[in-house]
Amino acid sequence: MDLVRSTPDDRRRRRAGHEEGLKREPGSRRLKNSEKNRSIVVDLARLDAVDWLAGSSGDGAPGRTRQDSERASGGGRGAESHVQPAEQVSVLAKAMATETWPRISGRLDQVTPHPRDVRRELAHHGWCDLLVGMIRVIESVNGPLRALSRMPASLIKDAILTSSAQDARPHVTAAVVGLVVDEVWRAFIAVACGGGSPFGLLGGEEALRALRILAVFICPAPRRHPEVRRYALKPLGEDVHHILTAQTEARLAELFAEWLP
Template sequence: MAATRKHPENCEKATRPGCKCGNCSGTLHGWSNWVEIAREPEPVRAEKRNSIIDLLKGWWSAKHGAKPKPKTKIHPKEATIDLVRIDCAGWLARSATGSAPDSAPAPRNESRTEAEEAVSGRPATAEQAGERAAAAEPAGLAARVESAPVPHEPGSDRPDEVEQVATFAQTMAKDIWQEVLEELDGSPEEVKALCLQMAHHAWCDLFIGFAQALEAFGKVIEKVPDKAKEVITEAICGSSKQKKRSELTERVVGMVVDKAWSAFKAATIAHSPLFALLSSEELLRNLRIIAIFICPAPNNHREVQEHAIDPLLRDARDYISDETKQWLATQFKQWADGVARPEVPGSREGVGRSEVAPPKQPPE
């Protein structure tokens, strides 16, 4: 029973958490929009990024008594996750054009006067946060980070980083789901219920499972055994989100994993030798970024936070900027240690858990 209705644009360009699209079953939720953002000119991404940061600054100031309160209602965790997504999109874009893959996002335009900036909402500088993050890194972390991938060279046959992410998301989610639908039995009501439950974080769990499988079974894709499918299946069936997916039985999960595994192996080995040129680290990066892009609410999905956002955040290639790390520290306890929070005069809200307070902001 394949979906036939036109897919609603508000699912692909979703700005609020959750996905209840029974048409795509979550296979198109969000990721295509973030891929398009990666294809936009850098000034467009910078404008989107700055608007989110301005909202976060207004929220942070209002939270600690500054007046007037911001007019726009903001969900700070969701907005902070969007900063993560924009950073990932920007990294993909810079790598696709041959820019240094570890370059930081374009700096914010700070031409405004101090009076126009809310001092209580200004995060510490990237240099300050970087020093604290480095001090708090586990010993040996830097040694475990492999060298950066070779940037795509314009004119070469190697798919650029944006195309890699788009292709994997398309072939391992949307395409295979249509095949699964055609093989499902059950009443229309049962199939509809399954479609809605698949939209409840099943696809981000799938990509997280693939990332865990690559981590568990080594670096050479050709040598990853089919037993890896057990890891992927467990990632879905053992997910913190599975309790609300009663229709997503082990049989259905097995069908999805089998088809996604075949699509992944075909893309990386058999039918697309260009993707076979990708290192395991590049494949892991792609899978993690797709998980973040396709997840209906990473701010409320533990597995995506632990197995996608956290590895990218700690990677030396600077997928996620220091400024975004600072805002993550205001919202998520697991990322608070060693990162300076935006300082609020007269309080200790700006003190990172590294026991080193960010410097005082200059007086207005």
Template structure:
């Protein structure tokens, strides 16, 4: 959609997200947002990301490159080591927010270990396992997570020299938002992808909606980040 020179599909996505937001307006006096309203807010943020990408084609190419790494070499290695006679079963385990977990953890690790790159795969593996445990998601073998991370990290690391650390972080965060099946249910994506993208101003149109549906602590951190900017 971002590659399409015509804005028609993007505008339709914008109109659909605006309509969903309007339809989920809570009754007067009700303070807690519904899941549908949270989903409408994060859908709006996704539309913001796609609009931004349509004006930044270089980032689209990097997103495609990282996506190809996950869908190619990483899946191939997992199938070889853990697929057995039923690789589809092994892959199915990874549809429960694993790939977006991996991307946001990589973005976080780049920031923390930009001067110690060799430690990043170990750190990313630990972050993924801890995050999944904290959010009550399906348990994955540490060896499987470690293999996926190491296989993904080598080509991603090489992009740092061509794209730079900040751009690579942004790329991982955007791809995490785009592929996450339900950002409104995925705290790691909210905190490590949507929050920094909102602070960066990329989600300007949807920022107010996100503030209405996410917890007060998330909103506080967003406003503090904007204040620092």
């Protein structure tokens, strides 16, 4: 999120550096389908999201008021206080990671004899898989976000345990996943449904957008994580706010199967 608070010139310089690193097929404008190009294009997509968040924090931003959010989530009326998308992402990140990790870490030795291995393996796409699971649950809810409190967390746990990255996490067992999901899901519900939120309730699309951006930001390598591309990155291009530029989407379509028609 530090990049969101940087100057436009800083972001333009970073983008120019990425652009210079792209390699094309000889005698063609088509990008080489290389690991380096895939990494650069994903970084450019991240910069698109950063630019959108930074732009949405200024005048005319698509931020919501507490009153708007309560209506979208099925809540009542409330005092208005504008909340911009960048703050929504930051608050969710703090609530779900910074505030839950001490409790999770303190209880790991109760569910596994290998807590150090678990901590290391969770860094291998464990957290972005968690966000993908949450995204998929929210997508399945046809109604206000308040209905999430009745959704079984097992759907999120299954998304982690069946992830393409799970084979590299042998110590992240069902018991470990249960501990992590229960803590993080409880924190998310508190924020999204208003109980522990400093800015009121999130609407469903707001929650999905914030979680998708967060998943793309924290994933160590979206180019190697198809679930993040399918459930987080690609939907950002389809978002009503056009978070990804047309150029970025065209490049993603050249390099990743998820963008094929």
